């Protein structure tokens with residue numbers, strides 16, 4: 751479904767992604783692991799087009815601060831120079847880190863905003879799926895999103911991404927700052943989302959909570975891919991274990 755080859759991203763002279771190649775197959779749940787500053791957000795932003803967007807904006811201002819090279823193929827098309835919006839239309843949806851929501855809008859308004867490129871009837875169907883997936887949101891429908899707990903905001907953020915109709919859903923540290931109970935809810939929801947036909951890549955600093963559900967994981971250090979394998983293969987590796995599982 752997605753093939754990334756020799757991807758490099760520089761901010762000024764700092765290398766954020768170093769000669770990275772990986773693939774995602776249809777129907778997989780893929781883990782992208784790495785400590786703080788490893789490059790997880792840059793990788794997901796580059797897949798969704800945000801890095802390219804930032805680069806173009808800076809070029810317009812006369813700067814050449816960001817350099818991206820390599821290739822990104824999605825469903826057999828080269829998407830490297832597509833705008834974020836075009837990638838959204840192709841089904842690449844990013845749920846950004848720290849559960850971003852529109853604070854002054856209600857939960858339902860937020861969810862609907864996720865479907866800004868879709869028809870009203872399609873949005874309605876997706877809303878139903880989101881409420882089935884996260885029943886606590888039903889009661890919160892008319893509440894301002896800014897007043898919600900971190901876990902509830904994350905449900906809204908994932909819900910917005912779903913209303914955008916992903917084929918490939920990229921989740922950037924969805925478990926960050928959540929209680930163990932909420933983490934388990936997000937993990938459960940991710941399996942349901944996959945059942946719904948969506949392929950998933952999720953980044954995390956701590957691999958343990960999502961290890962049971964991933965098909966494969968990629969471990970990144972300083973923008974470089976250092977290891978890949980199935981959940982079990984990664985868990986069995988002593989170095990990985992001490993660095994990413996806290997044991």
Ligand SMILES: Nc1ncnc2c1ncn2[C@@H]1O[C@H](COP(=O)(O)OP(=O)(O)O)[C@@H](O)[C@H]1O
Pocket residue numbers: 761764765766784785786787788789790791792793
């Ligand atoms: N907009 C930016 N401008 C300059 N440097 C950046 C920018 N975004 C990220 N970086 C740098 O790129 C590296 C990777 O960051 P990031 O992708 O945010 O990692 P992670 O999400 O794994 O914490 C870090 O060294 C960070 O400081």
Ligand SMILES: [Mg+2]
Pocket residue numbers: 790791792847922923
């Ligand atoms: Mg990040």
